[in-house]
Amino acid sequence: MKTALIVGHPDLRSSRINAALLEESKSIEEVYTRVLSELYGTDSIDIQAEQEAIAGAEHIVLQYPTFWYTMPSILKRWLDEVLTRGWAYGTGTPGALAGKSLRIVTTTGGAFDGYGPNGLHGWEYEAMLVPLKATARRLGMAWREPLVIHGVRELDDAGIQRLRSSFHQLLCSHR
Ligand SMILES: Cc1cc2nc3c(=O)[nH]c(=O)nc-3n(C[C@H](O)[C@H](O)[C@H](O)COP(=O)(O)O)c2cc1C
8 A cells, every 4th residue: 555755854965864764765665755855945835746646645654853843844834735625624525635544753863761741851752743643633544653763863873774674664564
């Protein structure tokens, strides 16, 4: 079953981890990627092309580095513009994404221990995902267990390789 991987890193040339995950995804036939910074940068998003891309998938994965506890602006702009009323919701019948799954894959500079009531960031990372969970619910999508990769600055080459394997398995589990 097809998976659409929407990559919301604003500049993959400066990326260690999201670039490695993207590279890994290319080895899986049933995954097709939309790399927003390469497709659009600051240009207008082709809404019809994006809607067609995700309508044709069974699973949608949003992959991004966490910036200020949420997604980078290029991915937020994609959500704002692509999930239109009359298509994704407000149709009177189930919207175009109803029945598909939504999974978040995100990387953080902050370590796992910093995410909790007594940690540096003050909340569990799960709390940062509430708006996306609500979006999935509103659109009739199935929420899949997120993959949150903490402390990415500490990952050495072997750690990145292990991460690539986990990500590979995760994407293959959508079949
Ligand atoms: C503008 C900006 C905001 C960031 N905000 C957070 C944050 O809120 N929490 C966190 O843990 N890391 C934060 N980081 C660290 C990034 O999540 C980290 O650099 C990224 O996941 C690394 O992935 P990459 O190698 O693919 O670029 C931030 C980084 C930048 C540049």
